[in-house]
Amino acid sequence: MLRRAPDLYRLAEWAEEESILPKMRKHFSRLRRRLEHARLYVHCKDPRCGRTAKWMTLPRFHRGGWLPRPYYWCDEHGPWETSGISPKLPIHFDTIRAFRDKWGQKKTHKRIRQALGIKKGTRITEEFALRFFAKLS
Ligand SMILES: [Zn+2]
Numbered sequence: 001m002l003r004r005a006p007d008l009y010r011l012a013e014w015a016e017e018e019s020i021l022p023k024m025r026k027h028f029s030r031l032r033r034r035l036e037h038a039r040l041y042v043h044c045k046d047p048r049c050g051r052t053a054k055w056m057t058l059p060r061f062h063r064g065g066w067l068p069r070p071y072y073w074c075d076e077h078g079p080w081e082t083s084g085i086s087p088k089l090p091i092h093f094d095t096i097r098a099f100r101d102k103w104g105q106k107k108t109h110k111r112i113r114q115a116l117g118i119k120k121g122t123r124i125t126e127e128f129a130l131r132f133f134a135k136l137s
Helices: 005-018 022-035 093-098 102-115 126-134
Strands: 055-057 071-073
Touching: 005 022, 005 093, 005 102, 022 093, 093 102
Parallel strands: none
Antiparallel strands: 055 071
């Protein structure tokens, strides 16, 4: 999940359509639910706020779809404009599903990983992942 969430989301979606791999799907949804409790390390973009962010918005790409350049927001604040901007989406790997292109999915995964406090270049070993998910209840 931490290493290759976009592939997993695609696999799970496909398995769902085919009604196969029930164990994998169950485990996957358990990890997704756990992630809802993850601590976030990004702050609201409102200059006078500075609270921990819970939401993200994405700019619309001129060719359709979204650009994986999120802005982060708390419960109270949001973008000043609404045109050309996505609604507030949770800072969660689920947002990967808003993208149809693999590049956008990959980039978004990286951004969210950083928002979860996983620094660039961190080696995500099985041990690291187990420790990460063990902290979430
Ligand atoms: Zn705020």
